[in-house]
Amino acid sequence: MIIHKKLIFLKILIVIFLFYTKYYICFFFFVNNTKWCWHKLEGKNFRVFVSRPAQKKSNQLKTKIIINKRKKEENAKSNIRKNDFKSSSQYKLIEELINEYPYKLTYTNLKDQPFILLKDKLNPKYIKGYELPFNLINPLKYELLKLIGKICDPFKPLCCYSLTPKLFIDKMFKNKPSITYNDFCYNIEYKFKFYMPSYTQIFKFEKELLWKLFMTVRNLKEVSPYTPLNDHERLNKILEDNETTLPITISKVNKDINRQGIHPSILNMFFDFLNIEKINNCLKRDNAFLKLESIKNQIKNRDFMEGIRPDYLYIIIYQKEKSKT
Known part of the structure; x- marks a missing residue:
């Protein structure tokens, strides 16, 4: 029994001895021979297991860095190209137009256009x-209205x-770097649809006159598209044969003008x-x-996210056409 206890005690001592000797050996090895340790580890490849979300995030960061780098390079190239264009003599043609902005719209004198006074008294006989x-x-004003509306x-x-x-350039050119005159005319005539300019002072009376003429020639009566408050059966009114609403008239006038086409001289001038x-x-x-963007950026009284107003387009194109004649 005593011998058995002594053997157990010896085993415990041996285990403690081995534990402490290994600890001191490891401590001595890592403190004094760190250079030798890292030299041995340099040539080995270790496989690290990463979770899928972390791996996905790292891949997204890599692609984001690559995309940002490409964007910076493209922006730098475009800035160089724009600066080269601005320093050229061709840019002076644009500056001549820009320096006159913003234009002041002239007052429309009703005496010069007497038909406007009669727009509510039109007779289909005459x-x-x-x-x-x-x-x-x-x-000329009507042809420019058709071009601007497209x-x-x-x-x-x-x-x-x-x-x-x-938006205009993307729709006109698609992915092409350049187009011919025939393609330019074809796109405006068939790819672009006419819609009446909404906020304008120059065409304010003309568009009302066009709507009134459309209804007068067809003997149509303008009514409200909605039913009165006491009618609870339906919201939209059922129209008679001789009745129409203003939205229907506007849509049909747009289609009618779109079918007419634009005069070739106006297309040639805009080209x-x-x-x-x-x-x-x-x-x-x-x-x-660059021609349209430079004009847009120089307009001082332009609202946020607004392009070139229909009135400005009319004045620019009208002056261009007037100078040719």
Whole structure:
């Protein structure tokens, strides 16, 4: 029994001895031979297990860094290209237009346009012609109205707002760096739809006159699209054959004007207006965008996120056409 206890005690001593000797050996090894230890570990590859969310996040960060780097390079290239263009002699053509902004709209004198006074007293017997505007609007002004209604930002299905250069260029060029004159005319005539300009002072009376002419020629009576308050059966009113509403009239006038097309001289003038380099039968995407974007940025009384207003477009294009004649 005593011998058995002594053996157990010896085993405990041996275990304690081995434990402390290993501890001191490890301590001595890591403190005094750290260089040798790291030298041995350098050549070995260790596999680290990472959770899927952490791995996904690290991959997203890597792609984000790559994308940001590419964006910085592209922005730097575009800035260099814009600065080179601004230092060229072609940019002076744009500065001549920009220095005159903002334009002050002239007061519309009703005596110069007597038909406006009669827009509420129109008689279909005295209206001559086959299509709008029945010779009651200046032809040049009407053609410019059709062009502006096509190139401005559409607010379907009734009206259009200001011209945003980026939206116009993307719709006109798609992914092409340049287009020909035939493609330019085809896109405006068939790809762009006409919508009546919404907030404008220059075309304020003309668009009301067009709506009134459309109803007068067809002997239509304008009514409210909604039922009275005492009618609880339905919200929208059932129209008679001789009745119409203003939204329906606006939509049909837009379709009617869209089918008429634009005069070729107006299309040619607008093509030359965007073609800064004056290349025959070719319009570059960068030139057209820089022309419109530089004009937009120089307008002082422009609202936030607003493009070029329809009135400004009319004045610019009208002056261009007037200078040619």
